[in-house]
Amino acid sequence: MPGTSTLFPAVLQCPRPVKIQRCIEVEGPTAPLSRPKSAHNPHHVLLALYAAIAVPSFLLVWKLVREMIHQLPLRKIPGPPPISLLKGHLPQIFDREHGWEFHLGILEKFGSVVRLRGWAGDPLLYVSDPRAIHNIIVKDQYIYEETSDFIASNLLNFGPGLVGTLGEHHRQQRKLLNPIFSINHMRYMIPIFQTVCSQLRDQLVEKVKNGPKEVEVVHWMTATALELVGQAGLGYSFECVNGTSGNEFALAVKNLSPTLFPLKVYRVFLPRIVNFVPRPVRGFAARHVPWKAVRSVVNIVDVMHKTSQQIVSEKKMALLKGDEAVLHQIGEGRDILSVLLKANVCASEEDRLSEEELLGQMSTLLFAAMDTTSSALSRIIYKLAEHQDIQDKLRGEIVKALEASDTLDYDTIHNLPYLDAVCRETLRVNPPVSFVLRTTRKDVVLPLGTPITATDGSKVSEIPIAENTGVIISIIGVNRSIAIWGADAAEWKPERWLSLLPQSVTDAHVPGVYSNTMTFLGGGRACIGFKFSQLEMKVVLATLLPVLRFCLTDTKIHWKLSSILYPSVGTSKKPTMPLEISLVSEKSG
Structure with missing residues (x-):
């Protein structure tokens, strides 16, 4: 191979180990006879150094060249x-x-x-x-x-939850979790959802009972999404809807995506750091590095992990005490975590989740269900505030359904066509995750x-x-494709879902799990909780809109790119969306 002689001159002159020794002996006749002549010979050390540097370098260069050729x-x-x-x-x-x-x-x-x-x-x-x-x-x-x-x-x-595992490990976890997110199980969630959403409605009504008022909406959507996943998902209340004080966990998770997103440029180096830097050293460095974003992420993760440990510990204690203790908990044992813990006990040994995996599932569920749902809800309410005619039409549909039945059950909510159309269209045009x-x-x-x-x-x-x-x-490339959805693909038009979709939508064979879109992905890593998320959004809207009206203010809202899109004002990095809220019985200014 050209150039090899410049890299390995000694190897070419002495191709076998025995001859290398002879070459060294000739060059070092004054070495003591009582020890091997090559023991401290500088040429021998240099030869080993050449090999230690050149062989890995050659393999690395060859790998890079091979990739360049293939690419x-x-x-x-x-x-x-x-x-x-x-x-x-x-x-x-x-x-x-x-x-x-x-x-x-x-x-x-x-x-x-x-x-x-x-x-x-x-x-x-x-x-x-x-x-x-x-x-x-x-x-x-x-x-x-x-x-x-x-x-x-x-x-x-x-931790090692669904989003932190690959291959067979991921398939085993999903196999255990899939039944928990079935439609039949979602039906049990309706009363919990309605209780939490009624608390949200009462809080907002209290704020605007004396007239229209500007309210920061993201705070309330985040608190509600967290409480929904807390009670229905974990059988645990964060008590963040009843009060106005910010819950530590809610504040942490709300800021995780905006804090992490700029670091993604450098995330490519993370596997090398994890593989070669001991865990105690990584932890110390992350907490003391002069990089505020990294330190913030560490603090957020600490809060999430501590909260997950507390929830799992309390739930296990209740299960050990028996059915009576479980029935006295929030969710009465029908929440996702209780069902998961019971299923885990009954699972075969190879399918059973470890303690670390259970904590990983909880942290993942809390983050994913809260952040995506609060982002989607904020966007829907923003669009309704921007389009008052559509807000009025949707309100009319919900009020009419409530006149027929004071309480909307699972089937009634899912059979409200305009509510469904508003949710589908918002998730199509403005998916929380864009790629x-x-x-x-x-x-x-x-x-x-x-x-x-x-x-x-x-x-x-x-x-x-x-x-x-x-x-x-x-994801937005598919969801907004003109070839699939037509010339108005980028427009927010809920009415498109009230009639037959264009043949081009069917012919596209979009591989997503939701409404011919890629919003919740597809395949083995599709969003496992997308039915849970849809139900949350519909119950929130069905509870708020009959009583409250949302309007835009003079404050300009800018939707910023992150792992999950979020609204903000000006150059602020924090999620925020001030809107004017008033009672439906009043005219907003």
Whole structure:
């Protein structure tokens, strides 16, 4: 191989170990006879040093060259030039203020498959082609796995729950959890949901009983989502809806996504830190590093872990005391955690979750159910405030249903067509999560449903992708696709769900689990609690709208890109959305 002689001159001169010894003996005749002549010979040490440095370097260079050769086909995929030689497009992908515009811009300009750049020029494939996404999340889902840094981050933040495991480990956890999120089990949640939402309504009515008032809505949506998942999911009350003081856990989780999101640019280095830096050293460094965002994440994770431990401990104690103690708890033993603990005891040994995994599930459930639901609810209420005619129409539908029955049961709520249309349309146009990442675990060929035009003018219908290539699944790219939804795809129009959808929607075969959209993903890593989330949103709206009216104020609300989209005001990083709230019986100013 060219250049090898410059790397290993001694090896080429002395190809066998015995001859290496002879060469050294000739060069060192004055060495003591009582010890091996090569023991302290500097040439021997240098030879070992050469090998220790050159062999790993050669293997690393060969691996990188091999990946570059395999990734050559991606150079034909169109895409924008990177803004940074070192970070590529990562600063734009994860830009809190302007990232939303970047994602929408590349979709409009380059279409359903776009080539982007990551660290040091690593290629990233940005995909919104439905057939390609079907391969990524369904057909070849164990080739296109979650990225190593995603798993490492979730393990540190939540523990070994659903979002922190891969492969068979993930399948076993999901197998145990799936029955808990069934429709039959969701029916038991309605009374709990209605009690919590009535408390929310009473709090807001109290605030505006003397006239219209500007109210920070995100606070109340976060508190409500947390209390809903607390009582229905864990049989535990955070007591954050009855009072006005901020719950420590609610405040922590509300700020987790906005705090973590800018750090995602650097998350690629996390697996190496976890693998090579001892845990005590990592913990000390994270708490004392001169980087406020990192220290904030550590504090948030500490609060989440402490809360999860407390909840699981109390629940286990009640189960040990017997059925009477369980029935006196919130949820009366029908909450998700109680059912999970009972199922875990009855599960076979290989399917049973460890204590650490149970805590991981709790932290994951608390974060995912609270943050996504509060984001979706805030967006729905914002859209209703922006479109008073739609708010009035939805209010009329709910009031009419309440006139027929004082209490709306599960079937009645799900059979309110306009309520369903408002929720579906909001989740389509403004999904809480706008994109997710995957990485290829081996070489694979990605077929496209619609061929694209390469930079050389040729038509491309399938793309060879090398191992360790990053892939971004664009949720908004599918949800707002003009080819799928028509020319008004980006418009918020709940009425589109009240008639037959275009044939193009059916023909697209979108592989998502919800309403021909990718909002809750699909395949083996689809959102396991999407029915729970839908029910929460509908009960909240059905409880508030008959009594309260929401209107925009002069304050400009800006929706910022994060792991989960959130509203904010000005340059503030904190989620906030002030709206004017008034009683329906009054005219707002």
